[in-house]
Amino acid sequence: MARRRDEVLDAAIEVLGAAGSRRLTYQAVDAAAGVPAGTTSNYFRNRAALIDGIVTHLEALERRDWEEFARQAAPAGVPELAAAVTRFVRHATGPGRARTAARYALFLEASSRPELRPPLVRGREAVVGWATEWLRRFGSPAPRRHCEILLDYLDGVAFHQLAFPAEDFDPGPGIAELLNGLLATAEPPAAP
Secondary structure, three states, X not given: OHHHHHXXXXXXXXXXXXXXHHHOOHHHHHHHHOOOOOHHHHHOOXXXXXXXXXXXXXXXXXXXXXXXXXXXXXOOOXXXXXXXXXXXXXXXXXXXHHHHHHHHHHHHHHHHOHHHHHHHHHHHHXXXXXXXXXXXXXXXXXXXXHHHHHHHHHHHHHHHHHHOOOOOOOOHHHHHHHHHHHOOOOOOOOOO
């Protein structure tokens, strides 16, 4: 039962990310999930409940992805950190495009539905906590502020790529330049 609900939510994220908020219907989600008609409405009685479910599910998926990213990437210096962040942005705008677009659609939905903000803020805070610690290890004199600058930049780069896709998309030089600027006076990273 929980697996079917997760399949419905995965499909809802795909629909939201690929077709936008206006196309997020029970019928579209049922079709995308390959489940019998009415399945989505059995789990989510109204649109607000479906959106709430998507927000919570997206938070869990993104936390899992960031934890995996953090586990795999143990950069030894700023160039390796920039390369790891670049890989993540390429994933978020490539194979993870629908999920990234769904997150941005939820941000817009939160502008008129303030009740969506807490789970979206929780997801961002988890990323901020992790990234702040990395920047602290790299000697940032203001790791939280630098983290927020970096994440705001990454959101802008990803949003721009989603809205105006470029075949030759390469966020690497900008990410490297930003990290080098933020960490110019920093000490080398401490051993983990």
